[in-house]
Amino acid sequence: VAKLRWYQGLTGYQWWVLVVATLGWLMDTMSQRLFILARSPALSRLLSTSGIPLEQGDPLVKAWGNYATASMMVGWAVGGFYFGIVGDKWGRAKTLSASILVYSIFTGCSGLSMHAWDFCLWRFLMGCGIGGAFATAATLIAETLPSHSRAFALGLFQALSAVGNIFASFVGWMLIPPSGQMWGISNWRLLFFIGALP
Numbered sequence: 001v002a003k004l005r006w007y008q009g010l011t012g013y014q015w016w017v018l019v020v021a022t023l024g025w026l027m028d029t030m031s032q033r034l035f036i037l038a039r040s041p042a043l044s045r046l047l048s049t050s051g052i053p054l055e056q057g058d059p060l061v062k063a064w065g066n067y068a069t070a071s072m073m074v075g076w077a078v079g080g081f082y083f084g085i086v087g088d089k090w091g092r093a094k095t096l097s098a099s100i101l102v103y104s105i106f107t108g109c110s111g112l113s114m115h116a117w118d119f120c121l122w123r124f125l126m127g128c129g130i131g132g133a134f135a136t137a138a139t140l141i142a143e144t145l146p147s148h149s150r151a152f153a154l155g156l157f158q159a160l161s162a163v164g165n166i167f168a169s170f171v172g173w174m175l176i177p178p179s180g181q182m183w184g185i186s187n188w189r190l191l192f193f194i195g196a197l198p
Contacts, residue, residue: 006152010145017093017144021137022157024100027198028133029164031107031126034195035072037172038110038188039065041179045186046116056179064116071120075127083132084139092140099136100198103129108196111189168195 010018040056043064048054054061079099087095106126113119138154145153172178172191180187 004148006149008148010149014145014149017140018153018157021096021141022160024096024133024198025137025157025161026164027100028103028130029161030168031103031164031195031198032072032130033165033168034107034172034191035068035110035123035126037168038178038191039068041186041188042110042113042119042192043068043116045188046113046119064120067116068120068123071124072127072130075124075129076131078124079128079131079133080135081131082128084135086132087136087139092136092143096133096136096140099129099132101129102126103133104196104198105129107192109192111192111196 040061041053043061044053044056044058047058047060047064079102083095083099086098090098103126106122106129110119110122110126113122138157141153141157142150171194176182176187176190176194178188178191182190
């Protein structure tokens, strides 16, 4: 019996699962990269008491940048745990949709931040969506695709996440540099609004 290639014998539903899960994680990594690009410009403005942005290298900006990053990572762990449990009750597809909605909404909310503390709160909640999306998407692929496709599909799922990082870097460096303004809106806010698109 000839050995099937990874893509042979997949049903339409299995292709759909692979595409949606991969795009969900790709957009997730895009949102993470946009955060890295926008974090210091955002906090330099949010922490200013005079209306003049602090220097991005200011120790206060760096400290709050660490708090925001830690908030997102703690949220990632909480989301992975919570959505992993919920996935067994709701089903993986619904849980994946919910986790994508969570990280999209709270990425957008990050662009509405008025203070450093609410910026960290939005990052925590966004991180919950990240953890849920990764855990659910990877599990959904592993459970849905046949054994001869699974290893390659999961490798592709992870490898294509780099495209999200590359796209975010392109947007942040070429189209909307994180510092500055467009249409009277701070560019760092616009980057987070783009991150809400998924």
